[in-house]
Amino acid sequence: xxxxxxxxxxxxxxxxxxxxxxxxxxxxxxxxxxxxxxxxxxxxxxxxxxxxxxxxxxxxxxxxxxxxxxxxxxxxxxxxxxxxxxxxxxxxxxxxxxxxxxxxxxxxxxxxxxxxxxxxxxxxxxxxxxxxxxxxxxxxxxxxxxxxxxxxxxxxxxxxxxxxxxxxxxxxxxxxxxxxxxxxxxxxxxxxxxxxxxxxxxxxxxxxxxxxxxxxxxxxxxxxxxxxxxxxxxxxxxxxxxxxxxxxxxxxxxxxxxxxxxxxxxxxxxxxxxxxxxxxxxxxxxxxxxxxxxxxxxxxx
Numbered sequence: 125x126x127x128x129x130x131x132x133x134x135x136x137x138x139x140x141x142x143x144x145x146x147x148x149x150x151x152x153x154x155x156x157x158x159x160x161x162x163x164x165x166x167x168x169x170x171x172x173x174x175x176x177x178x179x180x181x182x183x184x185x186x187x188x189x190x191x192x193x194x195x196x197x198x199x200x201x202x203x204x205x206x207x208x209x210x211x212x213x214x215x216x217x218x219x220x221x222x223x224x225x226x227x228x229x230x231x232x233x234x235x236x237x238x239x240x241x242x243x244x245x246x247x248x249x250x251x252x253x254x255x256x257x258x259x260x261x262x263x264x265x266x267x268x269x270x271x272x273x274x275x276x277x278x279x280x281x282x283x284x285x286x287x288x289x290x291x292x293x294x295x296x297x298x299x300x301x302x303x304x305x306x307x308x309x310x311x312x313x314x315x316x317x318x319x320x321x322x323x324x325x326x327x328x329x330x331x332x333x334x335x336x337x338x339x340x341x342x343x344x345x346x347x348x349x350x351x352x353x354x355x356x357x358x359x360x361x362x363x364x365x366x367x368x369x370x371x372x373x374x375x376x377x378x379x380x381x382x383x384x385x386x387x388x389x390x391x392x393x394x395x396x397x398x399x400x401x402x403x404x405x406x407x408x409x410x411x412x413x414x415x416x417x418x419x420x421x422x423x424x425x
Contacts (some may be wrong), residue, residue, distance in 0.1 A: 139209050139255035145246030146257075147216025148223065150179075153239025155224040157232045158294055160302045161243065161309075162283040164190070164259035165217065170289060180218030184210070187258045194262040202256070202265065209250065210258030236301050240308025247309065248316030323395040324374045328365040328381055329353070330388035337365055339380045344373050368395060 150161060150169075158173050160166040168182040187210050194203050229235045250257065256265075264278035283306060291299035330336055337348040351364040369377055374392060381388050 135205075135253045135255065136208060138253045139205075139250050140212050142246045142248075142250035142255065143209065143213040143216045143257065144220075145249065146213060146243050147220045149239050149242035149246060150217060151220045151223040152226070153229065153235040153242065154305070155221075156227040157235050157301065158298050159236065159239065159305050160286055160290055162260070162279060162286065162306060163257075165213070165257075166283065166286045168217075170286075170293065174293065178218050179221070180214035180216070183214045183217065183259070187214075190258065190260075190262045194266065197266045197269065198262065205254070206256040206258045206262060209256050213257045232301055233304075236305045237308055240305045241312045243305075244309040244312025245316055247313045251313065251317050324369050324371060324392050325395045326365075326367040326369060326374070326377060327391040328367070328388055329362065329390075330365070330381065330385040331362075332385045332388075333363040333365055336381055336384050336388070339384065340365075340367060340377055343380060344369065344376050346373060346377070 146161075150165070153159070154161060154169070155172075160169045164186045165179065165183050167186060168177075168179040171177045171182050172179045191203065191207060191210075194206070229238060256262075260279050260282050263282075267273050267278050287299050287303055290302055328336060333350070337350070340346055340348050346367055346369045349366040351366050352361070353364040354361055367377065378390070378392070381390055
């Protein structure tokens, strides 16, 4: 089995696991409290609560016109993956429907939190491998392709409409619980997609760049890059230090800078994705951390 086949198998396996997790979360936490998920499954949920129609089968039927639309505008690879995800998710929704009768959690607030977390983990597993469950993701992908509007924005607008319908049919309180569930799900999904090992991008402007850089390399073990800057008012040439560090290392770097140069100007902000040596690649053994390089050499983070 070649590498390409392994990648495809892994992707489809992860999508299947994600669909099972979301299907269990929906039936265990959502259905007993008449909560809605977003997208097409949200519409299917409304039809289930009002007409007792099976959620999975209704989801498949509602997806048919969307896939016909997607066939005209999207590439086949995307549609095949979305079709697979849609069928597996729809199957999981109906297969685990018996769990709704168990109702292990009776408190609606706890169901919102637990359901949102579990559903969000499932969605994150799917998104991390580039999977899709069809539904409004297809509409979002088409809108993004032609109008540069993000898929999440399209989904948000659609879900706002679902909340209005839910409040009209079931009352304001269940709609607000659904809003809470969607919020928890979104936050959980984003956390698992981005990861919990947060990074910080640090920019340091100081009159003593070399001692600061040397201390960061030797004490913290992070690489430092010299950026050559010029003051717009004074036209003074100076070196700017650029560092990407883990969250747990940020306080130490801040302390080093403050001790060496209390007047240093420092900017710290979040970084979502960092790739390369020291983060996604292993450090080069005994050569890391390395001695401070000459200033005219580029030192990788």
